[in-house]
Amino acid sequence: MTDTLLTRCAETPLRIGTRTSTMARAQTDHVVTLITELLPGVSTQVVPITVGADRWPGALTDIGGKVAFSKEIDHALICAQIDLAVHCLKDIPGDVPLAEGTAFGAYLPRDDVRDVVITRDGVPLADLPAASRIGTSSVRRRAQLSIHRPDLRIERIRGNVDTRLDKLDEDGRYAALILARTSLSRLGLLDRHHEVLPAEFHPAGEGVVSMVPPVGAGVIALQARDTDLPVMQLLQHLDHPATAGHVLAERTMLRLLRGHCNSPIAGHACPTGDGRMSLYGMVFNLDGSRFVHAHACGDASDPAALGSRVAADLLQQGAGQLIAATHQ
Template sequence: MNIHAALAERFAGAPLRIGTRTSVLAMTQAERVAALIGEFGVTTEVVPIRVTSDLWSGDLSEVGGKAAFTKQIDRSLVGGEVDVAVHCVKDVPGDVPLPEGTAFGAHLEREDVHDVIVSRDGTPLADIPAGSLIGTGSVRRRAQLCIHRPDLRTQPIRGNVDSRLDRLREKDGPFAALILARAGLRRLGLADQITEILPVEFHTRGEGVVSIVPPVGAGVIGVQARTADAPVMRMLDELNHPATAGHILAERSMLHLLRGHCNSPIAGYATTTPDGRMSLFGMVFDRDGSQFVRSHAVGDPADPATLGSRVAADLLNQGAGRLIAATRR
């Protein structure tokens, strides 16, 4: 039976239900997945699910770390309340396995991975006055910002992108700028808010270039389903972007072996080289960026897990485990 017929039989008289977070960005991503699934002739329904991270304004480590982004959606998927789940891969925990009987059937083609500065008055990061407050809840961003601009202060800022931008623009508000993901702003049609795009290639402080290496899974939407749901898994396989899926496997293999948690400043970014091999950069920082280790390796794109393991082993040999353990306190 071809995939269209299998799906028509599977969803005869009922829509395919897509579970997602309730934020504007998450709903936009889910609608994109719905449009792709619709090309198979399947009617879809987006099911918003309120997750712990949307209800909590404090430190995520106090509510289970990155699992706060996913556990309610996972529960709905396992329980059959939704048929697929849409996630930003960067928000999927690296130290917690996926629920038994589920897997990512598709990774959509990776989008832009750059972090950007959105400043109150259009001032680039290098010119923001010392002592100014920068809004970011990411430990990875804070650590790297401290390398280049240790004279700036940071404060976590949570909520939807729209609400964060509103706080930035508040009259007499505390923030001089925010660090955000370029991909998210693009998905929301807010790219015109960007003041400065930060390079992803690592630079030391003395080079005079402010850079921020991306997190594992940056710019990638993953679609998760029950492995026993054969028609859905077949469909997702057709939506999958193989090169992106390979890059994610390398990055997440590295993250898993590092045993990183939500308070671990870890960066990891895989790409395909001009000659067709796979390249993986990995970095681990302490909280203020004063100490870090970095590694790079190139390997066979047919074996991304081994490449991830090699980079993780090198980072651990350089002391990454000590840096990660220190951030657990």
């Protein structure tokens, strides 16, 4: 693998495709560092690609859902304009197969999966006045926030993380934003006033506002052509097996639920103290007034079976009807 790839990259750099956002570039710079540490002397080139989701200010459902995060990157990969692609796994749909001829070759070690509330002055979510505007583009966050604070006004806000933060600071329309904590970390913005929300579900009335993460939260996935053996072998050395197992459990659950981009679905797999794997799944309606949840533990060596068990439990409780009702 080393000699073949180095010889190839002596003439043409290893081309790494990424979205153009500040966070996507930060993630890609991290990937470049990992590759050059693993393979000193390799030549790399970052190829920024503008995707439909970053050009569109409206709802993702109007432009085909989450595929708008990756369609242009998939095309560049299939056409050999790039050699590998860097993705936030949570933005890759679970109901649509990967582009034909491509595969995920590596999942990097998982980062923090928790969401945070960001305000200008550090006011906790519990102390925000009724009717305060909360900005989020996620139907999952909207549904869960509505369980705990139905008195707040939740409004869609699109754009990159830095753009959203600018809107919070400058126009005064929003009292707070909900973002992924790992986004702040990757952009070096953890000094912003933020309140970390627990990732474990707490029912309304317990006094704890929780936010169960989306499937694939905190995971950077690296995609390549499955026939490009030198690159796929390189990615095998970057793959984190524990994260890969958790991803398989979560995405098996998501695939069997047949969720789409407008489905408020949460799912989180993690290790247990006894070496097994835990998977928690939730499905909501759009306003959080109805939801189902399921939890199971299983053999860490068979994550797909665990994902299937949790999906079956959710479907038996009526998850399919909740998901069908969110089609718009």
